Amino acid sequence: MxxxxxxxxxxxxxxxxxxxxxxxxxxxxxxxxLRRNSGWYVNGSGNYAVRAHITSVKDQGVKVFLTVRTGCHRAEYVFHRLPVSFPEGMTGRRNAYRYACRQAQHLAHLRYRFVICTELKG
Structure with a gap:
């Protein structure tokens, strides 16, 4: 009770x-x-998405990378990993994660905003 x-x-x-x-x-x-994975940042047409990942590696500190998902639907998704490079003086796990999330968001919303499926394949 x-x-x-x-x-x-x-x-x-x-x-x-x-x-x-x-x-x-x-x-x-x-x-x-701090979460290990961000949510997916999806572009306007829905066929390009980017997610930030952060992992701790012994004796190397923090590894941060982006996972890029291309494709129009689940059956044809293709995944790629991109390393994230940081500006001079960037320290701290939270700052690295925040920077990677910002890069992922910029890729999806600015750089590849209106990518068409045929452009991704060729």
Whole structure:
């Protein structure tokens, strides 16, 4: 049984409080923990997407790369990996991840914004 009795608070209010508390904890965790993969940044025509990845490598620090997905639908997706190079003085795992995400977003939304499937193949 709950510490707060349901006689004082209705059940739906307790459920809403629990959901709000869970959401707050998730938001706090996302501030402290760095995800390994970003979401996909997809271009306007939907056939070119880029995602940033970050991994820790022993004795080498942090490795960051972009995964590029080309193709019009799931059956014909082709994946490529691109290394990310950083400007002089870039330090820190979070800064590297943020920089890679920005590069991925720029590739999808600016550089290859309106790529057609036939242009990707040839």
């Amino acid at each position: 709950s510490v707060i009795s349901s006689a004082v608070f209705p059940e739906h209010l307790l459920t809403q409080l629990q959901q709000s508390a869970d959401a707050a904890v998730r938001r706090l965790k996302s501030l402290f923990y």
